[in-house]
Amino acid sequence: MEKTDTMQISKSSRKKSAAEMTAQVIFAVCASFTIVAVASIMIYMVINGTPALFKVGIKEILFGTVWEPTAAEPQYGIFYVILTSVVGTCMAVLIGVPIGLLTAIFLAEAAPKRLAAIVKPAIELLASIPSVIYGLLGIMILNPIMYKLEMLLFKDSQTHQFTGGANLISAVLVLAIMILPTVINMSETAIRAVHPSLKSSSLALGATHMQTIFYVILPAAKSGILAAVMLGVGRAIGEAMAITLVSGSSVNIPLPFNSVRFLTTALVSEMAYASDLHREVLFTIGLVLFAFIMMINVIMEKIIKNGGNKHA
Amino acid sequence: MKKEIVKKMAVLSAAILMASSLMACGSKEVDATETVTEGNTVEEVAAREGKNTAEEMKVLEGSISMAGSTSMEKLANAVAENFMARYPNVVVTAEFTGSSAGVEAVTAGGVDIGNSSRALKDSEKEAGAVENIVAIDGIAVVVDPANTVTNLTKQQLIDIYTGTIKNWNEIGGEDSAIIVVGREAGSGTRGAFEELLEVEDACTYANELDSTGAVMAKVASTPGAIGYVSLDVINDSVKAVALEDVEPTVENIKAGSYFLSRPFVMATKGEITQQSEVVQALFEYLVSDEGKEVIQAVGLITVD
Numbered sequence: 296m297e298k299t300d301t302m303q304i305s306k307s308s309r310k311k312s313a314a315e316m317t318a319q320v321i322f323a324v325c326a327s328f329t330i331v332a333v334a335s336i337m338i339y340m341v342i343n344g345t346p347a348l349f350k351v352g353i354k355e356i357l358f359g360t361v362w363e364p365t366a367a368e369p370q371y372g373i374f375y376v377i378l379t380s381v382v383g384t385c386m387a388v389l390i391g392v393p394i395g396l397l398t399a400i401f402l403a404e405a406a407p408k409r410l411a412a413i414v415k416p417a418i419e420l421l422a423s424i425p426s427v428i429y430g431l432l433g434i435m436i437l438n439p440i441m442y443k444l445e446m447l448l449f450k451d452s453q454t455h456q457f458t459g460g461a462n463l464i465s466a467v468l469v470l471a472i473m474i475l476p477t478v479i480n481m482s483e484t485a486i487r488a489v490h491p492s493l494k495s496s497s498l499a500l501g502a503t504h505m506q507t508i509f510y511v512i513l514p515a516a517k518s519g520i521l522a523a524v525m526l527g528v529g530r531a532i533g534e535a536m537a538i539t540l541v542s543g544s545s546v547n548i549p550l551p552f553n554s555v556r557f558l559t560t561a562l563v564s565e566m567a568y569a570s571d572l573h574r575e576v577l578f579t580i581g582l583v584l585f586a587f588i589m590m591i592n593v594i595m596e597k598i599i600k601n602g603g604n605k606h607a
Numbered sequence: 608m609k610k611e612i613v614k615k616m617a618v619l620s621a622a623i624l625m626a627s628s629l630m631a632c633g634s635k636e637v638d639a640t641e642t643v644t645e646g647n648t649v650e651e652v653a654a655r656e657g658k659n660t661a662e663e664m665k666v667l668e669g670s671i672s673m674a675g676s677t678s679m680e681k682l683a684n685a686v687a688e689n690f691m692a693r694y695p696n697v698v699v700t701a702e703f704t705g706s707s708a709g710v711e712a713v714t715a716g717g718v719d720i721g722n723s724s725r726a727l728k729d730s731e732k733e734a735g736a737v738e739n740i741v742a743i744d745g746i747a748v749v750v751d752p753a754n755t756v757t758n759l760t761k762q763q764l765i766d767i768y769t770g771t772i773k774n775w776n777e778i779g780g781e782d783s784a785i786i787v788v789g790r791e792a793g794s795g796t797r798g799a800f801e802e803l804l805e806v807e808d809a810c811t812y813a814n815e816l817d818s819t820g821a822v823m824a825k826v827a828s829t830p831g832a833i834g835y836v837s838l839d840v841i842n843d844s845v846k847a848v849a850l851e852d853v854e855p856t857v858e859n860i861k862a863g864s865y866f867l868s869r870p871f872v873m874a875t876k877g878e879i880t881q882q883s884e885v886v887q888a889l890f891e892y893l894v895s896d897e898g899k900e901v902i903q904a905v906g907l908i909t910v911d
Binding site for chain 2: 363365438446458540543545565571573
């Protein structure tokens with residue numbers, strides 16, 4: 296009897312281990328899809344993006360200010376394009392993050408339940424609206440307002456080129472709205488993750504609710520909030536569809552009322568008709584964008600790691 | 608959790624990049640039966656044609672794939688539709704990936720015909736593409752409907768696009784800034800426009816939009832805007848101005864008095880006589896009376 300029992304157990308455990316093994320393999324295969332995807336994209340971008348760097352010259356591409364890809368003597372300077380992406384993203388973050396962070400604080404700490412029940416779904420909806428819709432709203436609402444402002448400000452200017460409202464500010468405002476849901480959701484999670492004991496000790500020591508929020512909860516949630524900001528930066532720098540509609544898409548110095556072109560819109564707008572070296576340079580622009588996004592991801596990993604160690 | 612989000616974001620952004628970079632490549636459909644037979648002598652082709660003409664209409668079967676210029680979308684679709692109606696066993700597929708992408712596809716052997724809304728470049732001809740002009744397109748200069756200017760001289764148009772004239776009142780219009788709208792570098796319409804005006808890369812655009820529709824929408828909705836589009840997309844939302852007192856009409860382009868016009872090319876890899884039977888039939892169709900009607904129906908001018 297006993298013998299058969301152990302036999303059965305060992306049999307079933309062997310069976311089980313076979314099932315375990317299969318599951319393990321399936322998981323591994325699924326996981327490797329991601330790796331393969333990331334690796335192939337990376338290799339593809341580097342292979343396609345680097346030749347132009349050497350053909351045109353690294354300095355000429357990255358720091359050149361003249362973008363004339365189809366001229367008889369083509370020039371492929373993307374400095375203004377890079378600058379636009381950097382300036383535009385920074386401005387969008389400067390506008391979007393304070394609003395987003397304060398909304399997150401409101402939702403997590405100050406909002407009456409009923410109001411939160413309205414705000415929360417609204418934010419989720421904001422996150423799921425396709426970017427082209429943001430762009431269309433930008434064309435219909437932002438651009439005409441900007442055009443009026445432009446006519447007022449540059450009425451007597453001899454040098455300003457009128458853009459009809461398609462300018463950096465329009466793009467920045469659209470981006471700022473687009474990063475709101477990301478910033479709000481992630482900051483709110485970070486704020487809610489702060490241990491309640493910190494809050495109650497602060498309150499017990501006589502600090503007001505607002506003092507507690509700004510001196511205790513926010514510092515404690517710092518790493519999560521920073522991660523939210525970086526994610527917002529990532530979203531802003533990678534956005535193309537919405538801003539291609541409102542930014543005017545001419546290569547200019549990123550001044551508020553200039554028509555500007557971002558890294559993403561440079562790719563989108565010229566890829567269809569580009570040929571030869573022009574096309575290769577567009578891949579280089581893609582590579583630059585890719586490098587920016589990788590940098591942001593690395594910084595974020597660092598922030599999250601450091602934050603995690605501090606509170607462990 | 609956060610890490611997962613980060614990684615997802617990384618993959619997503621990379622995927623978006625990938626998608627946008629692949630956009631222009633389009634899908635390349637290669638039909639095994641469709642491969643071009645090189646080295647056909649003219650006599651051989653002629654003999655085959657002579658043998659086939661009678662029964663051709665019924666038995667002609669196969670497929671033709673074309674890719675290329677978005678400006679030629681209307682033409683390509685109309686030709687495909689009518690050609691397939693005439694030869695029910697032939698399937699014509701058309702994709703609109705841009706002139707350069709189309710010519711690239713045909714030289715790479717991915718498609719049978721590469722549509723280009725500009726003359727072929729020397730580099731493209733060297734790669735084996737042959738220029739077959741099938742129609743002529745006119746480019747119209749459009750302004751917003753409220754604009755009082757109805758005529759521009761060639762010099763005025765050049766001055767507007769190079770930034771010398773900045774206000775409509777300098778050329779007899781109202782006091783309103785001129786908003787110069789154009790297409791992106793590489794666009795066939797922009798290439799044709801700048802070439803015809805001899806202002807290559809001297810233009811100062813306030814808006815560089817990436818489609819004909821976007822230019823139309825921008826000009827229609829922006830007071831003081833000026834843009835250029837294909838003649839056949841003109842509608843009531845914008846006003847087409849006369850150039851040198853010549854209205855942008857088919858008659859005027861045919862007569863040669865309207866100076867903004869460009870060729871529509873259906874490029875093949877090697878001469879037409881080296882193409883498959885169905886492709887040859889398509890080019891024969893294009894110069895037939897029936898084909899000319901189709902070309903005219905989409906607002907283009909036939910070559911003859």
